[in-house]
Amino acid sequence: MIHSKKAIGFFCSFAFLAFLSFYFSARGILPFTDFALLEWQMKLAGQFIFYLPYLHQTQDPSFLFFPLPDLFFQLTNGKAYSTFPNFYPFLFSPILKIWGTAGITIAQLVLFSGAIYIFHQIKKDFTATFLLLFGSSLPIYIFLIHETVLIFFLEILVLFLFSRNRFFLSGILSALIVWIRPEMCMVIVLVPFCFTNYSNILKFGISLFLGISVFALGNLYTTDSIFPLRMVKNSNFQFRTDNTIYLTKIWIEQVPIFLLSCFILIRSCVSRKISYPMILIILATLVTIVLAPNTGGHNTPRYLYGFIPLYILIMRKDIEVNPLLSFRWMFLLSFLSLYTIWNLNGQIKELIKISKYQANTLNEIRKLDDSVLIFNNSDFSFVVLPLLQENKDLLLLRKDYDPQILVGLLQNENTKSFTFLELPPSPYTLPNHFSLPNCNKNCTFSKTETILLPNALLPITQTQYLRK
Known part of the structure; x- marks a missing residue:
C-alpha cells in the first residue's frame, strides 16, 4: 500500500x-x-x-458562394451565423x-x-x-x-x-x-x-x-x-x-x-x-x-x-x-x-503534420497576386479560412451554382483577374470563357494555362482568368 x-x-x-x-x-x-x-x-x-461577415451579401443574399461549408453556418435574417455558438x-x-x-x-x-x-x-x-x-x-x-x-x-x-x-x-x-x-x-x-x-x-x-x-x-x-x-x-x-x-x-x-x-x-x-x-x-x-x-x-x-x-x-x-x-x-x-x-x-x-500541410498551402496561396480566389472544394476553402482576414476575397463553387451570379459578383467588384484553385478530384469546374453583361469594354474572362501550385505539398492546381 x-x-x-x-x-x-x-x-x-x-x-x-x-x-x-x-x-x-x-x-x-x-x-x-x-x-x-x-x-x-x-x-x-x-x-x-x-455573425460571419460576407463581402457579397447584397449581390448574393442566399450566400451561394460563401466560402464556408454549409454544415458550419446558418442563414438568419440575411446574415450567416456559425453553428458554433x-x-x-x-x-x-x-x-x-x-x-x-x-x-x-x-x-x-x-x-x-x-x-x-x-x-x-x-x-x-x-x-x-x-x-x-x-x-x-x-x-x-x-x-x-x-x-x-x-x-x-x-x-x-x-x-x-x-x-x-x-x-x-x-x-x-x-x-x-x-x-x-x-x-x-x-x-x-x-x-x-x-x-x-x-x-x-x-x-x-x-x-x-x-x-x-x-x-x-x-x-x-x-x-x-x-x-x-x-x-x-x-x-x-x-x-x-x-x-x-x-x-x-x-x-x-x-x-x-x-x-x-x-x-x-x-x-x-x-x-x-x-x-x-x-x-x-x-x-x-x-x-x-x-x-x-x-x-x-x-x-x-x-x-x-x-x-x-x-x-x-x-x-x-x-x-x-x-x-x-x-x-x-x-x-x-x-x-x-x-x-x-x-x-x-x-x-x-x-x-503538427496536418498543420504543416495547411500552413504550407496557405503560404503558397498568399503569394498569388489575385485577391479574388475561387475554390471548387468546401474542405479546401475551409482550410484557407484565415486568408479572409488578409484581404483575400474567397468564393466557393457549389453544386448547380449560378454562373450569372458569379459573373455579377466579379463585375460588381470591377475584378480584372481571379485565380481558380482546384483540389482533385474536381467536383465543379468553370468554363473556359464567360462574358460580362451590360459591359462596354473588356467584357470577357478568359482562362489561361493551368499549373500546379508551386511548392505545395498537395496536388493543387491554379488557373488564372484574365479580363479581356
Missing part, C-alpha cells in the same frame, strides 16, 4: 512535466478548419460582431486579443486543472481523480482553439453542484451545456445516476427544463429556431457503418476508462452485484456512437468525452475512500498515465 499523498506528488509531477512538454510541442500547430473558424469568431466577438469565442476573445493563442492554451490548462480539482472535491477519491486526469485523450484540446475543455469544466461543475444538492444551479448550467453541445443531452440525463441521492431528481429536471426553455426562446428570437444551430444543421440522420466503426475504434483506443468500466461490469455480473447505472451509461454511449452525424474530426471521439466523468463516478460510487493506494491501483494508474501520454504525444505529432 502507498499513501495517497505520495501518489499525488508523483502523478501531479508527471502530469506537469508531460503537459509542459506538450505545450512547447503544440506551439507548432496553427489553427485550421474549425479551429480557424473559432479563432475568426473570437476576433469578431472582440468587436461585438456575432458564440459563448466560447466571446469568453476567450479578450485572451486572444491580449495574449494570443499562447494565452488561450494557458487559460484552457487552468480550466482543465480547475476541473480536476473540483472533481476531486466531489468525493475526495484520489483514485477517481487520477483516472479522470489520465483516463482519456481529452487533454489534447488544451492545446487547440476549441470549446471542448470549457464544456468539460462546466460538466464537472454540474456534477459538483449536484453532489452538494445545488440542483437549480446544476440544472441551469446543464441547459447551457446542451445549448452549446446538443450531443451532451445524453450525458446530462445520466447525471443523477452517478449519485446515491435520488430524492431531488425532480428539482434538477425542472431547472434543466426551465434553462432549456429560456435558451430555446432566446434562440428563436435570434435565429428563428428553437433548436441550436448545430442540431438544425445535423437534423438529417443517416446511419453510416464506417462512421460507427471508426468512432468505436478511437473511443476504445483513446479512452481506456471505457474498457476498465466494461471489465468492472463483467466482474459485477459474475459476482451477482450488477451495476445497472453502468449498463445504462454503456448503452447510452453506444447509442451516441450510432447517432453521431460524423466522426467529429481531429481524430478524437470528442462527441463522447462527456461520458468519462460519469463512468468514473459510477465505477467508484459504492467504494469507500481509502487514504492508502493499493499496489494494484498504483500499477494500473501508472500504466494508464504512460499509455495516455504516449497516445497524446502521437496525436500532437499528427496534428
